[in-house]
Amino acid sequence: MICDCNQNKTGLSPYPLRTIEGITMKKEYALLSNIIFKDYDLFIPFICLRTGKRCQTFMPHISDNDLEQIACYLHKKGEEIQNQYKECIKMKHTATPLPCIFLNKETKECTIYPLRPDCCRLYPFSFGGGDLNCPGYREHLRIVETMVVGSSDYTVYDSSFYPHEDPRSVPVGEWKKLLRKFMDAKPSPSMVQAFIDLNHIPEAIYEENEEIKRLA
Numbered sequence: 720m721i722c723d724c725n726q727n728k729t730g731l732s733p734y735p736l737r738t739i740e741g742i743t744m745k746k747e748y749a750l751l752s753n754i755i756f757k758d759y760d761l762f763i764p765f766i767c768l769r770t771g772k773r774c775q776t777f778m779p780h781i782s783d784n785d786l787e788q789i790a791c792y793l794h795k796k797g798e799e800i801q802n803q804y805k806e807c808i809k810m811k812h813t814a815t816p817l818p819c820i821f822l823n824k825e826t827k828e829c830t831i832y833p834l835r836p837d838c839c840r841l842y843p844f845s846f847g848g849g850d851l852n853c854p855g856y857r858e859h860l861r862i863v864e865t866m867v868v869g870s871s872d873y874t875v876y877d878s879s880f881y882p883h884e885d886p887r888s889v890p891v892g893e894w895k896k897l898l899r900k901f902m903d904a905k906p907s908p909s910m911v912q913a914f915i916d917l918n919h920i921p922e923a924i925y926e927e928n929e930e931i932k933r934l935a
């Protein structure tokens with residue numbers, strides 16, 4: 720097999736993560752929810768707390784072809800990776816699942832990060848509506864739920880199904896109310912910063928909100 724994985728560092732999936740046109744996405748904000756209100760869009764980022772916990776007990780499904788490509792990327796023999804994978808999959812639904820074979824146990828990093836499968840790219844949104852065991856997801860959900868309180872006309876899409884339409888800015892007059900709600904959800908400082916970046920909060924609004932300024 721001819722290895723081309725060094726040229727193809729964008730991953731095995733033909734479906735790249737959806738990002739927002741016109742918004743420069745930092746890698747850490749690549750996962751989000753888009754709340755589509757009647758007149759504007761609001762983006763709620765997901766902040767990964769890098770616990771590495773999911774990878775410690777989860778082995779994603781990976782096809783034989785993709786395992787071959789991964790072996791090539793890791794400069795290992797295909798057979799060696801296939802055997803490790805089969806062993807790990809055998810334990811997957813037991814009381815003592817093994818860590819993913821591609822997790823570096825010391826650094827807690829994914830050793831195949833550019834080639835990781837879609838379910839890992841989309842985690843924690845890839846677990847049937849979100850993984851409530853993930854603390855970052857719980858914060859994300861709390862903020863989404865708070866931001867829609869009192870509204871009946873809205874739709875929420877997360878990164879696994881973002882419709883990729885042109886985002887509509889929040890009218891300046893709406894920001895005061897929205898920021899009050901946002902702060903009521905007790906966001907972490909990283910969430911505050913990401914929320915400001917993603918939603919392009921006008922400078923004048925930011926400047927007059929001492930609570931946001933203190934946390935950002």
Ligand code: SF4
Nearest residue numbers: 774819821822829839
């Ligand atoms: S492939 Fe990478 S991101 Fe996915 S479970 Fe394994 S170590 Fe984690």
